[in-house]
Amino acid sequence: MKKGLSIYPATTEMSGIRLRNTHFHVINMMLFLVFPLLLLSDAAASKSIIKSLPGFDGNLPFVLETGYIGVGELEAVQLFYYFIESERSPKDDPLVLWLTGGPGCSALSGIIYEIGPLSFDYAKSSGGGKPVLALNPYSWTKIANIIFVDAPVGTGFSYSTTWEGYHVTDTLSAAETYEFLRKWLVDHPKFLTNPLYVAGDSFTGIVAPIIVQEISDGNEVGHQPTMNIKGYVLGNPRTDYEIESNSIVPFAHLKALISDKLYESFMKNCKGEYLNPDQSNASCMEDILAINECIGNLDNAQILEPTCKDISPKPVALKWDPRFLIADDADILLSSPRDPGPWCRNYNYVYIYMWANDETVRDALHIRKGTIKDWRRCNKTLAYSYNVESTVDYHRNLTKQPYRTLIYSGDHDMVIPYVGTLEWIESLNLTIKYDWEPWFVDGQVAGYAMLYADNAQEYITYDLTFASVKVRTGISSANCLI
DSSP: OOTTOOOSOOOSHHHHHHHHHHHHHHHHHHHHHHHHHHHHHHTOOEEEEEOOOTTSSSSOSSOEEEEEEEESGGGOEEEEEEEEOOSSOTTTSOEEEEEOSTTTBOHHHHHHHTSSSEEEOHHHHTTSSSOOEEEOTTOGGGTOEEEEEOOSTTSTTOEESSSGGGOEEHHHHHHHHHHHHHHHHHHOGGGTTSOEEEEEETTHHHHHHHHHHHHHHHHHHTOSSOOOEEEEEEESOOOBHHHHHHTHHHHHHHTTSSOHHHHHHHHHHTTTOSSSOOTTOHHHHHHHHHHHHHHTTSOTTOTTSOOOSOOOOOOBTTBOOGGGGSOOOOOOOOSSOOSSSOOOGGGGHHHHHHHHTOHHHHHHHTOOTTSOSSOOSBOTTOOEEOOOSBOHHHHHHHTTSSOEEEEEEETTOSSSOHHHHHHHHHTTOOEEEEEEEEEEETTEEEEEEEEEEEOSSSSOOEEEEEEEEOOOTTOOOGGGOO
């Protein structure tokens, strides 16, 4: 027996029994605490440090790790990730779990087109050769360690060894991502004390709050490892479909896309109901048709940019649904941009398809051969079931924790309008600490922000910042990529 375990003197047979019982009790307790960690760490061994990538000249000036972590029953689901250490101070800077929207849009899209350290040099890539990579001077990895994960399964390079593994719901996706994060932290213990934030954009607004709730609940019941969760960050987040759909018309009115007269008529005849109007109300349906004529030919994700696909509203099963105003955002794959014709953001996606489906790139990233035939930026064929209509209650419950939350919205996004986001934030009944004020970049107004707090709890400090982002056409931002 190791020194320090004995608490009873072994002087009699009875004391020896007591000693052995104590020994077994301590060992059992140790196994109870350690065994789950052993199970968690077992599948986290598949990882590689990537020194260079095809298309990038020289060694990467940052630490890039890729790998797989198995989750779910028998770890059939293998989630692929990219981890990039902070370029400033990895041991001190926050750890961020970044989830790209969709569902089904790859983490690589987040790295290249959103917040990561790499982008394409379009001038050098447009000659017909292999895509050329360049550094992004505005990468969030300048100040944070970021895990980009291909979730849910079927996204990017993530895969399942069983057909059943591909059937995912909102809550199951959140549970699997939570399991992924636990296993990742067990395998990377030096980041356990870093402040942890869950972040993402677009559809991530559904799964991210559930994941944060899973982390919070797990910490309370003693799940290992304990996570140093400090809050979450969401950009143009899908949160409540009814609120967001019904905010499209007020947004369109604020942006002068429909007239005062039409807006007032709609509010009178339809009572603000755009998602589920009374179809027997002829005046209301006439107003909706007029509204659709005004906004139906816009790029709803960025109303200042040209629309690149033909879209038209159409009923399904005789039921009106404004989702059919939103263009199918399947990627346009063109060998070169149209000439003449408008610049379209989707034209830039051709490069990532060429790059990610190149065998030399897959070898460099250590992608398991035979697992993914054709990489897609956004997988539209996921076996995904939407079982969470709204995450407002999750946000409300999280206000009971000492978290910091940032919700930001591009001010020209009509898919998830900022006015709808503000509506559900207001429903949390928080106290406004700082009202609508400008924030600045290089002395220029970059948007507007509000700070909310929950002062009802004596010992818990929760705050939520809402920020609008002033977006102009041609500038890549999280609100107009998905």
